[in-house]
Amino acid sequence: MEKVYWDCPDFSLSQTLECGQCFRYQKEDNNCYTVISGQRVATIGQVGGSIVFYGGEDIPFWKGYFDGDRNYEEIKKRLCKDDPIMGQAISFAPGIRILRQEFFETLMSFILSQNNHIPRIKGLIRRLSQEFGTHIDKELYSFPTPEQLAGVSEENYRGLGCGFRGRYLADAVEKVLGGSFKQEELEKLSTRELRQRLMVICGVGQKVADCILLFSFGRHEVFPMDVWINRVYSHAYCSGAKLSPVDLQKSAAEKFGEDAGFAQQYLFYYGREMKIGKG
């Protein structure tokens, strides 16, 4: 099999994978990652600015997954204008791109994310996939489809370590199988309508819904608010004063507009890695 090179500007593979938006990647030797999305696996590396696919991958799919057609230089330019803090966050990780992830997997993953650590979330998703997904290659399994999870009980999920989230996962599967969460239909909804639809699922509050909106549906005006963004935002833009969730949303929407989702991810990764506003 033959290597394929891809020169994609403003793209760091490691920053994009490790900034907290996805969970199905594994760092291999020599700066290479194994990434899974849906039924696909890719072995991907990066040499300088050049992305390397090591053979057999569905390249068009992965270019879409990595949001390859978008001009991030313009986004970053808009965000940095008159905003030195954002400038710092972006220069910390200028190669973040917002992924386009599959809906159901994103839904389940971010239900699992609540009150949980990223390493542990990754472990739970791996176990769920091994238990109920389809074998792809070696130790690699696809994330199970809703059909593969039909009939899996709350207790089954608890047995895999999902804890209180088991009830939420079971409810999500039931509702998706119920038919009111078909991706083609969901795409047509406004961001507000789609958020409300998602929040019908038990265990999906605004933050989880917003992560799905941003990381799966490409609603880049959405600004998911978690503990880190709260810390970073208040530290960076409010001289430490805590805003209420509603006020923070309003403030961020006003400040970042249509680019709020990108801004959020730059700030989130920078703030978390630098432990801004903590301790």
Next chain:
DNA sequence: ATCCAGGATCTCC
């Protein structure tokens, strides 16, 4: 060991 995690929900007033 003990803390805490990319929160949501339930229960009080």
Next chain:
DNA sequence: GGAGATCATGGA
């Protein structure tokens, strides 16, 4: 309708 407790689990 806002504040506070509760929820399971294991990585750090």
